[in-house]
Amino acid sequence: MTKETEIVCPPGQHEDEAVLKQLAASALKVPLKNITALKILKRSIDARGRKVLYRMQVRVFLQEAYQPEIFTVNYPDVKFGRPVIIVGAGPAGLFAALQCIELGLKPIVIERGKDVKQRRRDLANINKQGLVNPESNYCFGEGGAGTYSDGKLYTRSTKRGDVNQVLKVFVAHGADEDILVDARPHIGTNKLPQIITAMRETVLNAGGEILFDTKVTELLVDFGKIKGIKESSGEKIMADAVILATGHSARDVFEMLHRQSILIEAKPFALGVRIEHPQEIIDKAQYHCDVRGPYLPPSYYSLVEQVDDRGVFSFCMCPGGIIAPCATEPGEIVVNGWSPSKRNNPFANSGTVVQINMEDIPGSDTDPFKMLNFQRDIERAAFAAGGGNLVAPGQRMVDFVQNRLSTDLPVNSYLPGTKSVELKDVLPHRVNERLRKALPVFGKKMKGYYTNEAILVGVESRTSSPVKVPRDKETLQHPQVTGLFPCGEGAGYAGGIISAAIDGINCALAVKKIFS
Template sequence: MYKEVEVKLSPDHINDPASLERVIAKTAKLQRPFSHRVLRKSIDARGRTAVYRLRVGVAKDEELPKPPPYRKSYSTGKGRPEVYIVGAGPAGYFAALECLEQGLRPIVLDRGKDVRARRRDLKAIQQDGVVNPHSNYCFGEGGAGTYSDGKLYTRAHKRGSIRKVLHVLVEHGAQEDILQDAHPHIGSNKLPHIIAAMRSTIEACGGEVRFDQHVTDISAEKGRVAGLTLANGETLEVQYLILATGHSARDIYELFSRKQWTLEAKPFALGVRIEHPQVLIDHQQYGSNPRHENLPAASYSLATQVEDTGVFSFCMCPGGLIVPASTAPGELVVNGMSLSRRDSPYANSGFVTEVDEEDWAEFAGQGALAGLAYQKAAEKKIFEAGDGSQKAPAQLIEDFIAGRLSSKLNPTSYIPGVYSAPMHELLPAPVAARLRQGLKQLTKKIKGYTSNAGQVVGIESRTSSPVRIPRDKESLQHQDVAGLYPCGEGAGFAGGILSAAMDGQKVAMKIAEFIKVDS
């Protein structure tokens, strides 16, 4: 007999196998012995005290069904069709592994460095304010996903198999918990090892990964992709090209624009990082202070509408750090990350509002690049307000709402440091107005959230791509250039690690399908 049951366990008992068995026996009305497997695990913090909710598969007098296998064997043979992939982020690496599954040979090119070498450049941004335009929090092996929060959550359930992506991560070293957790998280101390293991698989199966390969031109002949040019002058002939360069590859959008290949401006979100003491969030979400030792740092998700426009929290990082995510000198961008233990004393999250062509009307002359021009101008203004380093402007929340400069700031997780600045004036005016109104509306959602216990730090502007590189719905190729497959977040088809990874797999499967049909 096999069945699945939902059980509840207090944080006191969550790590005690005997308590779990007892509650399963009672709920499933079964005598021991039986075998069981936790299928899903979430925290329910709606009541006075938080509890764990588990979905458990239970088998009596038979074996527990095995989870479905997700990986076919990776191909290793010679003479496989080659697929060039530009970008070693989640979209690029998952596309590469899918190519191997599909009998294709992936060659991945990235402008940045491998995960280890990349660390030195992150240190230079954090400690010296020096931004390497090829190696930073967005560029380099693993893309923007490497030194991130590593939250593995998406609403894009129809874009592919979330389970398959999670299984690939587990095969490459992620902890198995991510297969059960309702809101899985890896952490930026563990992600680099997983990404390096993915590279090893690609190379062991005859694929290639090349770093320091900045693609500066793409050529096409008779409407079909033909070649790539690198910054070092090297040229490569290509037949199939997956373009997975992420939302910060501005030179790629500019290249498309120069070539008059179709691009579209796309709404995105812009605002600030908002930072609070983690204890404030724990106390409000779990009702206890300090939180139970078996509960993780608490998170939140907030949303409201101001003048029919969304204002919402984004990419919440419990127990995390605010990091400088600029990709070029002369700009200042912040984002958030956390380590696997999520044990910093700070909670941070993007607090952003949707922006669209109404917001960037003054740049309308730039066509499909208008949103990008608006994003660039906002980042430059924030940078120029400072001292030329990556020190970020900040304001206490009540002061931000009231529109007055803060006389002092709170301690922060942001290593380059913060200085007091009128964020209400430094942000684009309509954005500041919506964020301030949104905060007022959310005052009662989390007690203390809009108090001066928290502060806003700017600017959070790389939430998603301001440009879409459109592709044919059926073939997934760019509509002007056959053989070129725009992919992942940079193409506007993903908004996070999971969705980018699924998009990479989808495009690789499509190429395999095309090659079979074509040959």
């Protein structure tokens, strides 16, 4: 017999099986000797009170053996299966490929960038020399932006598909089983490359194909139906279905679609800065302590405030993290954040942004590049303000709010370097003013947040795609092109690793339907 219950314990006891069994016995009012095993289903930290607690939902085995789940997937051989072209090897593309294999279809994954091992050299050039390779960077390459953006697996997109299915695939390819139980699961940028490599091997061993350093330059369309793609070398690859999963930064793909008269649309996105504090400030505020204890992880936060009828909010918060340069073209500054698996760096950073709506930007709403061009202009302004070599414009928090140039900047994690500027000269007025009003309010919500020890680094501009590639709600196909499946963040249907993976799975299932 099994029963489920909630147990609560202080840090330090949450990993002691004997203590957990005693707590479960008390909660269920059963003899301790009757408990043969205990499995944690969900685990979270409750820091709402003065005492920080671990809350766990557990399954208790009463006089019954517990057999641990083995996380493996037996993929069929699809070497001679019907081909499906998948453009992009980010989370959406990789999970679409794995789902295709499960359905007996042969995925041909086309990735403009390099594999994760080769990609590291280009990332080193970005951080050390300020050199951006437009085809291989923090956004382009095997695993997409997700590989080097922390590996946060928290999502609210639970209605789109089976989140647990995605997590189990990660575990089957080397992720820690803790991601199945933690309320805010996290893999870590240092561990993701090995997991992505294992996923690649699964695709190849099953008979799929992955082509790196291969850029799609044209969709082959005949009488409104997909026939394949043409890549930069001139070679054509034929298939009756193309899943377009190119991510939010593949601007040339949007240009290609427009050039081919395939409908795309401008869409709103969020814009702001990345804010970095010493991690100890966040720990003190969230855990109500002077020093974080050894049994607690570096703390995160989530903040939101309505300012002038527009939300100002934090997102992609990275405890113990690093601010990374994520430009995809020379002459622009884009920042993002990531953390290693242990989250043991001395800083905490988070994107803090304001929604930019269509009516905020001059020009016709029918121009599909209206928001993209605005995004690019801001990124170029940030580059100019930094003075080159990917040096980013920065300002201390209180100085920013008080419209005062910082005389110096705090030590921070952004490796190419920061330059003291007045960010009001970079950010749009609407964004600047809403941030100025919101940050002191955030400081009232979280003690210690509003401080000149924090730095604002600009600009956080790739929160989502500024372009949408439309699709039918039922078939997931483009309304003009049969067999074209816009997918993931780049098409405007996901935001983060999990939702992108789910969308990739859903697109693969939709392909199977048209092939049936």
